Amino acid sequence: MSKSLNDVCNELPDLETSLREACDWLVDVAQIKTEMIEPESDSRHMQHEYWRGSFRGEYNVAERKWDVFCPVWHGGQAVKSLCQAWQVTREDRYLEAAKLGGEFLLRNRITEGPDAGLILAYEDLPDKTCSSAILETLDGLFLLTDTTGDDRYETAAIAAAQWCRDNVWVRGEGLLRDWFDPKTREFFTVPHTGRKDVPGRPLVDDAVWLTAARRGGDPSLRDVFYEVLERLLRDERPAGNWVDYGPCRRDSGEIHPRHAYWWGRPMLEAWRDTKEQKWMDAAQRSGQWYVKAQRLDGGLLRFTDLDFNTACFGHATSGIACAAIMWIELFQETGDFIWLEPLQKAMSYCRMMQFINPEDPNLQGCILEKVLPPDGTDRNPYYIRELGTIFYAQAAAQLIAAARTDG
Numbered sequence: 001m002s003k004s005l006n007d008v009c010n011e012l013p014d015l016e017t018s019l020r021e022a023c024d025w026l027v028d029v030a031q032i033k034t035e036m037i038e039p040e041s042d043s044r045h046m047q048h049e050y051w052r053g054s055f056r057g058e059y060n061v062a063e064r065k066w067d068v069f070c071p072v073w074h075g076g077q078a079v080k081s082l083c084q085a086w087q088v089t090r091e092d093r094y095l096e097a098a099k100l101g102g103e104f105l106l107r108n109r110i111t112e113g114p115d116a117g118l119i120l121a122y123e124d125l126p127d128k129t130c131s132s133a134i135l136e137t138l139d140g141l142f143l144l145t146d147t148t149g150d151d152r153y154e155t156a157a158i159a160a161a162q163w164c165r166d167n168v169w170v171r172g173e174g175l176l177r178d179w180f181d182p183k184t185r186e187f188f189t190v191p192h193t194g195r196k197d198v199p200g201r202p203l204v205d206d207a208v209w210l211t212a213a214r215r216g217g218d219p220s221l222r223d224v225f226y227e228v229l230e231r232l233l234r235d236e237r238p239a240g241n242w243v244d245y246g247p248c249r250r251d252s253g254e255i256h257p258r259h260a261y262w263w264g265r266p267m268l269e270a271w272r273d274t275k276e277q278k279w280m281d282a283a284q285r286s287g288q289w290y291v292k293a294q295r296l297d298g299g300l301l302r303f304t305d306l307d308f309n310t311a312c313f314g315h316a317t318s319g320i321a322c323a324a325i326m327w328i329e330l331f332q333e334t335g336d337f338i339w340l341e342p343l344q345k346a347m348s349y350c351r352m353m354q355f356i357n358p359e360d361p362n363l364q365g366c367i368l369e370k371v372l373p374p375d376g377t378d379r380n381p382y383y384i385r386e387l388g389t390i391f392y393a394q395a396a397a398q399l400i401a402a403a404r405t406d407g
Helices: 005-010 015-030 071-089 092-107 131-148 151-167 205-216 219-235 259-274 277-293 317-334 337-352 386-403
Strands: 058-060 065-067 179-181 186-188 382-385
Touching: 005 317, 005 337, 005 386, 015 071, 015 092, 015 337, 015 386, 071 092, 071 131, 071 386, 092 131, 092 151, 131 151, 131 205, 151 205, 151 219, 205 219, 205 259, 219 259, 219 277, 259 277, 259 317, 277 317, 277 337, 317 337, 317 386, 337 386, 382 386
Parallel strands: none
Antiparallel strands: 058 065, 058 382, 179 186
C-alpha cells in the first residue's frame, strides 16, 4: 500500500517519459502553427481571426480528420500543462509552446472600450462568449507569468476577471450569467440541461477569482469568490457535486465528469485561504464523489448518475485525470492515505490510454479520451479530444513535482 506520493510515482515507472510523450504530442501535433486554419478544420465556424498557438481539439481517428472546439479555454489549460511540464523537465520547447499559446490568448481579447478585458472565449456558440470558458482560461495565464516573468499574461487574466465581475456576476445571488454577444453587448440564455429558474451558474473554476484578487490587489474579486462558494454549499446535490447545474443533466441525474473538479477543487483553495473547516469538508466530499465514481479499471465514464450507474461506453479520461489532481492535493493537505489508492489507479488507467507507436502518427503520445459505442460498422471507435492529454499532463507533472518533496 502506498504511503506517500513518492510511492505512487514509483508504482508508475517512466512517468516523466510518459509526460514528455504527452507534451510532445501537444507541441508537435495538436498545436496550430499557422495564423489561419482551413475551413474544414473548423466545423463550428468559430469567430477567431488568429489561430497561431491554439490547439486542435478533436480528432476523428476513423477519418483522420481534425476539428477545433473551445480553443480559448482548452488553450489556457494546455498552456498550464506545458508550464507545469517545463517546471519538472526543464524542456525549453514546452515553455516556448506555452508562450505561443499565451500569444493566441492575448490576441483573442478586447483591449479597448466598454468591454476592455473580455477574453473571446467561444465554446458551444461560435460567436458568443461563455463565462465558464473565460474563467477556465485564466490559470494558464497566471502560470505563464510565473514561469516567464512576463506580466502581460497576468495583467490580461486580472482584467478578464474584473470584466466578469462587472458584467456577468449576479451580485447577491452567487451566480454568473453564461452567454454574451460581444457585437451587440447582449446577454442571453440558451436551452440548458440544468436549472432554468435561475439567471446563471455558480462559477469558481480554478479558484481564479481568488488568484486575481491577490495578484491584482482587488478585494472585490475575493468577495465574488466567497459569495459563489456559499451558493455552492447551499445548492450541493449530491454530496460533493452539483447535478442541478449544466453541463450536468438535471432531469436524468447524470453528472458531467469534470463538474466536481471545477466546483469542488476551489474549496481547497478557500480552506488554504481561511482555514475554515467547512471548505475542507466540502473539498473532501468532492474527492469522495470521484472515489465512488471511479470504475474498477481506474477510469471514469462521461455521465455517472446519482446512484453511480453508468453506460457501458463513453469513458472520460480527462475526468479521471482531474480527479487525480484533486486527490494529489487532498493528500498534500490532509496526509490521509485514502486518496493514494484511487490516485494510483487513475494514473495507471491514463497511462493505459496513451498511444505508443501507433500506425497513425497523429496519435503518437496522446491520451485516448473515450471509446465510442458500436454502430454496426467496422469503423475505428477511438475518440480523441486534446483535453485528455492536457489534464493527464497536468496530473503527471503535479505528481512528479509533489513526489520530489514527499518522502
